[in-house]
Amino acid sequence: MATAIIVEPKGQGFGFLQYARCFNGIVWREALRFWHQRERFVSALVRPLVWLFIFAAGFRSVLGVSIIPPYDTYVLYDVYITPGLIAMIELFSGMQSSLSMVYDREMGNMRSLLVSPFPRWFLLTSKLVAGTAVSVVQVYAFLAVAYFWEIEPPSPWGYLTVLPALIVAGLMLGALGMLLSSLIKQLENFAGVMNFVIFPMFFASSALYPLWRVKEGSPWLAFFCELNPFTHAVELIRFAFYEQINVLSLGVVLGAGAVFLTAAIVAYDPSRGMLKGREGS
């Protein structure tokens, strides 16, 4: 039997500028979507402000925070939980992005993105960067309001030094959201993410109380909190706000971010991932 030999034609490939145009397009679309969903911005801002103005004010006199790094003096509870609330904004933003990816997949919009000729890892990473940029804008809006509540870094430089921490933490949490979006089959299942991911991540962390206090109550819970990447996102932001670097937290956040993003890219790979062979996906 004669064997057919097929010589594939030579492709044109893509240059740097074409990649840049694609990236710009994805960021631009995310910005437009954010602009069109202004209520999303308001709700993202109101949530941490409620925690700050009501929860923290209520617990201010009940919960004392001893002198722990990066603080060199006693701080009010409102000051302590601010980095946790910042990380909460990024956590919810990452999950919101995940929710919108599930919605887009159900509604068909996601297909427009995935049939682009650019590599899928590039498309997903661009979407992740765009989502992180949106979350960083939300954080600065929160910090602007918090300023009038007398919550501010020791020097104005803190607003600048916190930026890299916000980007790294935002990418890690956004990558987690992207990974979750590949695992969720239907929009209705998203409530499970709230119960099994967002709440445990947030409450089993140093966002609301220092870990030494948790350790007093339950060493096992404290151990779990120390393993939680969200704890390290909070600590990275806390130290950066005070113009310091928490090397351990930076390492954990970078490592977790790389793992989540790699897993998400694999999950969205048509031949290897979770979408493989899923009817109707």
Added chain:
Amino acid sequence: MSLGPPQPEAASGDTNGELSAALQVASVSHSYGKRKALDNVSFRVRPASFCVLLGLNGAGKTTLFSLVTRLYAAQQGTLRICGFDVNRTPGEALRRLGVVFQARTLDLDLTVLQNLSYHAALHGMTAQETKLHTAAVLDQVSMADRANDKARTLSGGQMRRVEIARALLHRPRMLLLDEPTVGLDVKARADILKHVRSLVTRTSIGVLWATHLIDEIQPGDDAVLLHEGRILDQGQASEIATRADVPDIGSAFKKLTGIAGEEASWQRP
């Protein structure tokens, strides 16, 4: 910059005619768990031809489209667009492909122009190319006057026309349309069908039109009859009818699938 019809891929090294096909589907099988959605499916779409993929709901049309667009990978077989293997060189294959999915995929919060610009960016087009091509394709589908309107203000037929314009924006050589007339009124259906047919005659684009509506097929069209994941027959619609010894393609499909009487009511919109 030329806005003329796209040129077919050079066929150098084409020993079997595979490269001269706008779309080549070879021995493709795909299953969802134990359910076989496609079973050893093979056919080709020639450049400058209108090919109808005819099948009932659940025949495997959408699965086939998902594999061609690489939403997921075929478990067996190969798919080539203008000679490029969809799984081995997806970038080259997908840049030559335009797709209109069955589900609406426009972003309703964006204007028509913004939707098209987003698509252009996803194909790495320059601002100048985007501007020129956008004007041309919107003009082709008679939607230039709605360019600045939000997608959610358009009717179903207008949305489909914008989706076709979007699919043509990067000047593909192969166009897939998955049941594009579903949910449209008679006039909108006729307009869209007429427009896509005119594209084939005006350009060298190959079109694969998936449908379950018999009246969308003309005797001279190429047709692929898909049923329960398997191809029953393929070729020119009139030839399929002749082979089945019946007067038309609708009767041929009924005969080959064993669908009769009331059950065949699917064939008319």
